[in-house]
Amino acid sequence: MLFALLGVMLLAAVLVVAVPLYRQERRLSTSLTAAAVTVLLISTLLYNERGTPDADSQQPGDMPDVDEMVASLAAKLEQNPDDLEGWKMLGRSYVQLRQFPQGIAAYERAVDLEGRQDGQTLADLGEAMLISEDPALIAQSGQVFESAIIIAPDNQKVLFYAGMAALQRGENELGTVRWERLLATSPPENIQNILRQQIAALRGEVPPPVASLAAANAVVTVNVSLGEFASGAVSPGATVFIIARDPAQPSPPIAAVRRQVSELPAAIAIGDSDAMIPGRVPSGFAQLEIVARVSMSGQPIAQSGDWFGQQTISTGESSDVAITIDQQVP
Numbered sequence: 001m002l003f004a005l006l007g008v009m010l011l012a013a014v015l016v017v018a019v020p021l022y023r024q025e026r027r028l029s030t031s032l033t034a035a036a037v038t039v040l041l042i043s044t045l046l047y048n049e050r051g052t053p054d055a056d057s058q059q060p061g062d063m064p065d066v067d068e069m070v071a072s073l074a075a076k077l078e079q080n081p082d083d084l085e086g087w088k089m090l091g092r093s094y095v096q097l098r099q100f101p102q103g104i105a106a107y108e109r110a111v112d113l114e115g116r117q118d119g120q121t122l123a124d125l126g127e128a129m130l131i132s133e134d135p136a137l138i139a140q141s142g143q144v145f146e147s148a149i150i151i152a153p154d155n156q157k158v159l160f161y162a163g164m165a166a167l168q169r170g171e172n173e174l175g176t177v178r179w180e181r182l183l184a185t186s187p188p189e190n191i192q193n194i195l196r197q198q199i200a201a202l203r204g205e206v207p208p209p210v211a212s213l214a215a216a217n218a219v220v221t222v223n224v225s226l227g228e229f230a231s232g233a234v235s236p237g238a239t240v241f242i243i244a245r246d247p248a249q250p251s252p253p254i255a256a257v258r259r260q261v262s263e264l265p266a267a268i269a270i271g272d273s274d275a276m277i278p279g280r281v282p283s284g285f286a287q288l289e290i291v292a293r294v295s296m297s298g299q300p301i302a303q304s305g306d307w308f309g310q311q312t313i314s315t316g317e318s319s320d321v322a323i324t325i326d327q328q329v330p
Helices: 002-025 030-050 066-079 084-096 100-113 119-130 135-151 156-168 172-184 189-202 211-216
Strands: 218-226 239-245 255-260 266-271 287-295 307-314 320-325
Touching: 066 084, 084 100, 084 119, 100 119, 119 135, 119 156, 135 156, 156 172, 172 189, 189 255, 218 239, 218 287, 218 307, 239 266, 255 266, 287 320
Parallel strands: 218 320
Antiparallel strands: 218 266, 239 255, 239 287, 287 307, 307 320
């Protein structure tokens, strides 16, 4: 009886986590899937740990917490080191808990078991490295994505990250080609809009208009202007990046919009359609750090000499922020 009740409670937990996310994103996004996996992980581990519990002996206080569940899975894998799916689950679990070194180690074990021949697992490993906030691991992630794209050239996740890695290296043509291939795989519509905008900008073409869509679904409106010193130092044709990021995890950005200095001052809307990674959208964050940066090189990565301004906003309290670009990157 108790086990049946526990099953119902866990199913309810999945629905509580998943349904609001689904209503928000209207698709089975990364965050939705990850949230469900995290909750379902608890039920799986509970079953493995307890078997079929005895209603007379089981006490509510006996149930371990999530950290204990993950530790239990890790212990089981020490006894069954060839359990490929177990290592993948452990990697996902550690990443959800933001225990990145352990998550990376688990994914590396899975990658080794597959002989480095599964592009999806390599992409999962690269993603964990990319969001680890460790500069050395972030730099290594590009090599992982390069290995992944050789094996899985049509995998959407691989194409996205391999394109990003190429752009970060300054290989704009290669990055653009990869994102064009990703666009051809018919990703969700909001991702298609972002890709078309970015590809057009990289090709030096006029981006297709999506401003009205962004304004209608704006999470935050950024009023951007140039400070006195910046005004005299930048050209009208210089690129301005308006970036929304998680203050606790700045890399990779959540969303980005591209403009030119000649368009400033301007009120620029950032919405979920501007998200950089599927399922990781601005509306899902209680706080956003907004950065407006004039790129002197035209590259999306900050360089010495760029001019910028930034503010942190609580999305539940306000949807407007004013930023003056008046600081310079050393």
